[in-house]
Amino acid sequence: MPEGHSVHRIARQFERNFVGRRVSASSPQGRFAEGAAVLNGHEAASVRAVGKQMFLEFEGDVWLRVHLGMYGAWDFAGEILVDPTIASANGRMGQTNQRGTVLEDTARAGIPIMDAAGENSLTSIGAPRRARVHVRMSEQTKGLADEGDEWPPPVVGQVRLRLMTDITCADLRGPTACELQTPDEVAQTIGKLGPDPLVDDPAEGEERFTRAVLRKPTPIGLLLMDQNVVSGIGNVYRAELLFRAGLDPHTPGRDVPEETVRAIWRDWSRLLRIGVETGQMMTMDDLSDDDWRKAMASRDDRHWVYHRAGLPCRVCGTAILLEEMGARKLYWCPVDQT
Known part of the structure; x- marks a missing residue:
């Protein structure tokens, strides 16, 4: 999608x-x-x-x-x-x-x-x-x-x-x-949709997103895919945002620290702008020029965990897990996302 x-x-x-x-x-x-x-x-x-x-x-x-x-x-x-x-x-x-x-x-x-x-x-x-x-x-x-x-x-x-x-x-x-x-x-x-970083006032969008997440017992891995909570996030961005936040996908929204929720919104705002500018869901940071070129030419070099089931985590070396959440494939690291 x-x-x-x-x-x-x-x-x-x-x-x-x-x-x-x-x-x-x-x-x-x-x-x-x-x-x-x-x-x-x-x-x-x-x-x-x-x-x-x-x-x-x-x-x-x-x-x-x-x-x-x-x-x-x-x-x-x-x-x-x-x-x-x-x-x-x-x-x-x-x-x-x-x-x-x-x-x-x-x-x-x-x-x-x-x-x-x-x-x-x-x-x-x-x-x-x-x-x-x-x-x-x-x-x-x-x-x-x-x-x-x-x-x-x-x-x-x-x-x-x-x-x-x-x-x-x-x-x-x-x-x-x-x-x-x-x-x-x-x-x-539009009123039924969650905030979109490229449409809504950034501060107001952050507040709406934070309030919506912190009041729900639903796992954060499902909330990020809920278009009534936040607009535009799909399967790739979900996995990558959760990894970048070091967050277990099964954590209930209301149990996620508020500062983490706000950090996810700001990270989503940044990644969305990169996606619009480049046409790619680039989710890795601080790449050398050569690694950036490799990432832009191959999705295998573009993401931290997405589509990497069974492969070693780029940070800790643990095998990336694959499970189904919300009828979609979820990729995550059981060590770095705790």
């Missing part, structure tokens, strides 16, 4: 390519035909991401709410105004399994960095540029082929919603939620 950094990156792409432009909307799959008809011909007015959900506003007080869920993805095609902070030189972007990355120190040379999984990792900062590209933004994407200059691009697969300007196309596939909402409904949806 896309974690918070991916959705914020997608929202940035809509900000640059759709907001302020009149949009044609259709549902090639047919499952969102009525909603597409309402959006068709209207101008996109604004976009915002909160946690794992994106809200795209259209003139006339109509909002599109999208939750990608486990398998959803946005595909972009056409002439795309690319923000180098969230996309690589060849235009492909997203969190995992994509090719053609440009690291900050190789951006001027345009050297692509790829790993065996085809993961994308980038920190190329600079002025936006236009590129004729076909890109995908999702969590799991492999073997995406460029579609050439055909316009509009052919519909491939089950496209729930196609949004198009005169030069840019965005296709939505496989979302958990795709629906229209009124402004009041958007406010209600």
Whole structure:
């Protein structure tokens, strides 16, 4: 499932390519035909991401709410105004399994960095540029082929919603939620979500998160995945945040020291920003330049405990444990997280 950094990156792409432009909307799959008809011909007015959900506003007080869920993805095609902070030189972007990355120190040379999984990792900062590209933004994407200059691009697969300007196309596939909402409904949806470090006032967000955790007997490993407690944290960030805090995942929230709860919020704020900027869930600190390059090129060098079941802890050497918590795999160190 896309974690918070991916959705914020997608929202940035809509900000640059759709907001302020009149949009044609259709549902090639047919499952969102009525909603597409309402959006068709209207101008996109604004976009915002909160946690794992994106809200795209259209003139006339109509909002599109999208939750990608486990398998959803946005595909972009056409002439795309690319923000180098969230996309690589060849235009492909997203969190995992994509090719053609440009690291900050190789951006001027345009050297692509790829790993065996085809993961994308980038920190190329600079002025936006236009590129004729076909890109995908999702969590799991492999073997995406460029579609050439055909316009509009052919519909491939089950496209729930196609949004198009005169030069840019965005296709939505496989979302958990795709629906229209009124402004009041958007406010209600967002009101039920926990704080997001990139949306809420940092101090207020920290207070909300701390209060929510300290009053609950639920294990902290479950609370961090509860989008009503905190927005955007998924399975990878959960494992890494708990390790970085030295916290047993089974500790009831109300038993976690308040200073630890606050430290987790601040750490999440930092890691989320790194994820938005780089496109990767980088959770290791104080790496040398060579180790940073290795981490950006390979997820195996990017995390402390995630996906390391049975391997020695990077700190103490104890085998990393794997168990199921909240119907998701949880990785943790029984020595360093006590």
